[in-house]
Amino acid sequence: MHTSTGKSLFKYALTAKKTFILALIMLAIGVAADLAGPFIARTMIDDHVLAIEKSYLQTNKADAYTVSFNHQLYKREDRFAPGETSGQAIQILQVGSQYVAVTGQVSTKDGERSYENGKLSIVHGSQTDTYTAVPLSRSEIFAFYKPEFPGVLQLLGWYLAFLAVTIVMEFGKTYWLQSSANRVIQKLRLDVYAHIQRLPVHFFDNLPAGKVVSRVTNDTEAVKDLFIAVLSNFFTGIINIVGVYVALFLLDARLGLVCLFVVPILIGWIVLYRKIATKYNTIIRSRLSEINAIINESIQGMSIIRVFRRQKQTKAEFEALNNDYMKYQNKMLNLNSFTSHNLVNVLRSGSFAIILWYFGSSALGASSVVSLGVLYAFVDILGRLFQPITGMVNQLAALDSSMVSAGRVFTLMNESGENVTDGSMPRYKGNVEFKDVSFAYKKDYVLKNINFTAKQGQTVALVGHTGSGKSSIINLLFRFYDPQKGMITIDGKPVTELPKQWIRQHMGIVLQDPYLFTGTIASNVSLGDARISRETVQKALRDVGAERILSHLPGGIDEPVIEKGSTLSAGERQLISFARALAFDPAILILDEATANIDTETEALIQSALEVLKKGRTTFIIAHRLSTIRSADQILVLHRGEIVERGTHEELLAMGGKYHQMYQLQLGAAAEKATEPAQPEPVALNTVPRGV
Template sequence: MKTETTEKRLFQYALTFKKGILIGIICLMIATGMELAGPLIAKKIIDDHIVGIEGVWHQIAEKKDEKTIYYQDKYYKRSDRESANDHIIGKATLIQIDKNYYFVNREVPLTGKRSVNGDQVTIQTPEGPIKASGQKLSLTDLAQFIKPEKRPIMLLLVLYVLLLVVAGLFQFFQTYMLQKSSNQIVKKMRNDVFSHIQRLPIQYFVKRPAGTIVARVTNDTEAIRDLYERVLSIVITSFIYMFGVYIAMFFLDAKLAALCLLAIPLIYIWMRLYKIYGSKFNQVIRSTNSKINGNINESIQGMPIIQAFSREKQTKKEFEILNTRHFTYQRKLLKLNALTSHNLVTFFRNMTFVVFIWHFGSFSLEPGSVVSIGLLYAFVDYLTRLFGPINNIVNQLPLLEQARVAGGRVFQLMDEEIEDVNHIRIPRYQGNISFENVSFAYDDEYVLHDISFNIKSGETAAFVGHTGSGKSSLMNLLFRFYDPQKGKIFIDNHNIKEWSRQQVRSHMGIVLQDPFLFSGTVLSNVTMNDERISREQAIAALKAVGADRFIEKLPKGYDAEVTEGGMTFSLGERQLISFARALAFDPAILVLDEATANIDTESETLIQEALKVLKKGRTTLVIAHRLSTIRDADTIFVLEHGKIKESGNHHELLEQKGIYSEMYRMQQQGARMSLT
């Protein structure tokens, strides 16, 4: 799948819950704007209210407001705060030299190099030195000049605190909305993937280990969840924050802000380079991870066999090969990540500060230039803030690439061709079955050749033959797990291809050689949580097959807990529960696939009694190895190499002295030998 397609589809999933994302982004923009007001407020406090006391002060006749200060029996007000009603009677200058402030009783320039000798202040200007008498201010005197600034400083600080509180509230809502939307997106994706899996043809599962499919639904979607939950929110937050920082920087100094824009193409180039190599490494890592899951799943399920045949070392070696491959590519990805994050961003940040120092350093050398302390503070603050989100974006590259690769794997699964689903119920058919010249191949090699037979409603038909003769393939075709390449299959003279697969199976039941029970209760395994089957019907089915004999002895009876696979029950008990399941659904056609093959002699009588109840009033197809269990079948079909070689009832086939007769004779001899 193409990268663009994956990214586009991930974006389309995000659009599903765009309302929440948009609300989150709007809250984020408001919060960012309020938070970024901090350096501007700090600049105003520094330039206007702290350093701002330095400058020209007008002597006025009388005090008219709080902006007027009293010094040496005279009233003074800053020149930038005078009003039309103020009567100016003189001018003075407050000037800072080193760490001290000096009061000069006349107006002098504020630009140029300053020095002091005793009470003589000298200012170097392009026109020449200017000298004036200045009085050094004590802390008490300086406090008089600062006093009018206390109230506006407090007001600005209170304003900033209020902005931070409101920004915090919007930050909470943006985090909540983006995280909520992210979880909703992944929830929908997992539901879509699982729903898609249930509609995949059976051959898809035959060709792939269960663990690799599970990894797509769990591990890969978890990586995508990180994309929406962490990467999406962090990247959006970072970009909006960067945008706000750049606006503020352009407001302060457009030339330097334009130079700082060079960081964006550098980051873009790095993201493209990372994508090339990161994608390659992540593809191997995620595919290997799926194989590891498949290997673990297979090993756990086959642990009795592994231990019985002393295959622990070989199994461990196979796992170590996969694990080493996973480790090798994780290490390569780690090296790639080591080039990013702190190292890359620190380099960009240091280079930017070099440009910053060069810009303001050269600017300050120009005659008549003035660079305020507040401006320098604000710009340094914004530069520091700028590289925070850049660092966040670069740090998300590994997760972004993992999510992109995981998304490709998930969408690859979702692009697998699925079967049409149609659950519209059809009337219960009678169960007449007809195969007409059916041939079937799983791949290229045919396993069934020109099969034709008829089974009437209510009859019991058995299929026997050596392993690989095609018995189970016939049942797979009847259930429409597969469709034949040649020929037709009819139920009640209706071609089953004209029904959906769900409709074909709606009146069929199956009991397997190794019955499978799901986690839950005994009753839930009978009803399969189908609302159409009541508790009373399920209990009646269990009693009908004789399962009540052991179930009612359980502590919770019919509500007893069943573990995965039902391993707390014996094989015979599991088989009886599966018989009850088939009986509760009342199928018109019942398939017994080696249902009694593994049953011990003690349980066989009970099972045979249950089978008589189960087969009553329905068409029954039996796949059997024990020929003694099918002697009462109406018709027995003998298969060999995918062809029907013999057919008839038990006595007819014995009289033919063919394949069936030989198989029966050998089984009888084996039974007599086991008794002796």
Template structure:
């Protein structure tokens, strides 16, 4: 499905509001474009009408004009039953008007008045008529029958302006409201989809780039619906309405002006071809900038400690310069287009208008009225307003389409559908059956892993860095799926269990625990309504957290800022223990949970661990071997394979890798103590 169709599908969600807004827009356009027609009627019918129509002698009455003791009425004011008397004419000569007391067969042509004689020259033929020049008062009396109609038309004109203003406001309000709702839904969709993506997706994409797609790219798409869509729809409707009006006025000139449409279409295609290239680079560089800023803020301690400020600045300036250069290329393209293009088209249109009307004025048989000329000029001026709007929005359109492509690329990533179903708490019998796994194709990090953990057992995984300990736990949690072999819980293959249902009865405590912005209590319950305040407090007390948190001013309601940076490592770790305990998992995973704490805090954490492990199958990735001496089973991993397996005493008697690691750690501790 194309980007345009997918954006259109989002718009269809709020189609009723959008259609209503477009109907209001059509009314606004119709009301606005009716203005020149009213002006044309005012000019041709009422202002120049005394010249255009014959006058006839009549009796005193409505719309009759008294001149030299005789009543006259204009031809268009007679009803069917009225009797017409002698025909006369009131004609304009220069800036003056004359009264001709007889019919004038051909009033079109060049007119001159001298010594009581009106001369009309037409096609080398001269015709003369006796005439009397009208005074200002006499001329005003001939205009008086038109005053009421002129006043009514003026009122209609202003009424249409009010209607156009009201409906323009309405369409803008409803269209932009719909646009904001569309973007709100799109952001929700993107954020929701991110929760469904596998962990491996985040391994290869910096957080700053993902944030850029959710914030910057969706904000650009918002401009598409709020500004670009409104401008394009408004402009297209206006242009269509103006062309309809032009065809009603004069078909030939309207056809000439119609040439502007294919020129505009060709130009839009030309612009998009080059703008798309620059916008792709610009959006990509903006993501890189966000990613680097995010990384720099998180690693500011290291940057400053190792005096990498100047190098980091240079790296940022390089990315920023590339972004700047491509922005300038796009700016030059935009500068070349918008105003210049519209100016050229406007000049071409007015040259055609002058040429056409100039030619018409030379032919008396096809003379154009001043009202038509005014309406044409007015409509041509109006025509270039929406064209200018269209061209000026091309840059925003292209940026929005590029951003849409990036957002939809994210939405197209395969994710796991959220399963709201519940499953009974499983016992926690875990079996790894000949499991092999690799993060990349052709690269295996776990080889033929097999072991069994019974309900309530504590299983410890030890080994050097890169031996595969965390990979085993990642597979158990289904952050990744096995390549070969099976993992069973209570005899059921975990690949057949939806991940949400599987993790419903699992909990994990990381070496570097993650806390969310909120309070200590909210970080324990994660705002799960099923976990009461009493359960939160009991979990914190059971793991011994109250001993480390009791000095905080607000207790369990103490504010937690980003990542819990105001709390100590031990405090954060105990909060994560309490979180795991509050959710009462059947399977508990501890990833080097005591590696980064001091000895005194470790004692508190160890006591908390004993509480946490009761009644559940526990997997511990151990750094300090002294903390796992009581484990039911210890797995020693080396290069992705289990090389030793048994309890502490068994492994010490084997005098293998575990024995060496234990003795090494004990030796270090003895030397440190000495």
């Protein structure tokens, strides 16, 4: 999983490779400029501050580096030009807080120094060397340091220049890295959303909407953190660590080798940490998806929850998920608390202990002395090694969480989607034929040997008990599914030979519970299709009789519609859905119990509009109220996935079969309801009428 996820993330990173590369170049320059500081400090200490203790030779030629002492000119031995004559030597040594001048060469400066009564003593081991020395006044000390000022100021200038480069590179690195990450996540989100649009409808049958939303929002946001925070820290850390080790080896190869033990420990820790953390993060992301799903479900079903007083049970379900989520979050917290900072502290302490041991051992013999400047620079650079390590270790939790989230996103994107074919096909006539069609969602066939023909302009009604296969026929017609056996043709051409988008372009549907989108009434009719003008929208609303009913709304057809159109009545929503179907002028129209939620007055109003709507179109009606399909050209009675009766309303009544029974039941129920006296009676929701 991790390998394929890493490859997918790398592929997306390549979409912004130019800015990523620019950011990494700026990062490398910034690290190099930052690491120049300890080298400048080493040069300042060794070549200027401590270099005053080098031998000074008498000279007759005055220049910027000469010092006047005891009416003679002296210059540091390493500043004589080739061939330049020199005279007597003196050395300046620091003893406590004062400086003394010794005539001639001092055999060794290493050891404990003391000065008393014109005598300088240097104790090294069991031997004591004594020299005649003269104390220096403040003005004389300043005179010896004065030639060092130009070099020190020059080094300070370089330090400030490198500091400025570091600041600029840090800004550029952060800006380009984060802008690249934002661009990558923008493309990833667009691709995920586009892929969701291509997923077959049956995919959403088993995956709650809340979980899909979690993939698009929470999981992609975690992937964004991966690119912006995690990779930024890891790139910075790796380049810093490489730069630090290069600097350490340049200072002293032996000490650089000693410090290499940090690398395998860090790599081993990252591998071990991710093995444990991935288990926790997988559960955490899964629980978060489930929490989103239950919240989404609860909000959509809030009225049912309250009617049936399910608040406590729903809260208990949510609390169980939330507690489980918190339990694994706490496990991750414990893992991070016990390990991350402790690891860095142990590594830091171990490194400095090894360095102190190294300097305190026999390696500090006369032949292997390391200068104070090198020691300072080494400790400074070694301290910088643990800054990026701290950053990397602190991001391990985010790294693993992001990788788990990325895996969930790419698992969704690896689901097989429907091919999207550009273009369109001319509006077909709408002659539909089912030839020996059998279909199963899983194992058991829900449709068996279905045969019928619906010609252009005809109305075909599908009736039957729940589960008889009515909706499955419509699902096959829309090609949400394809049959396992048989063939479906439109105008004589098998639908499997035509792109799904082309077929659906000339189909329209009106559902029993119409779905309205956030926007306006007009936008819900046109669905934002540029081909449908405002005049077409107004005509469609007028033709279905919606204009008069919706006239009381303050905004008219520009009245705002919130999610699902919950501020509108069921009848108003249904009329808008009718107008939508009419505006798109489909060749095949499906009415899925479209008048079930409409009151008798509104139903009478749109019956004539329905005749207009059906004219010239092949219309399929799924109906439970048989009174609405009397004028159908063909009625198919389905029972357990088979067509058991077919014919017109009158023909089926004459048969005296299932259709006749269903019609008589509905007719009798309607008559009984009409003659029943209006008496208030308690309603028992769980009571089943006798005889049903």
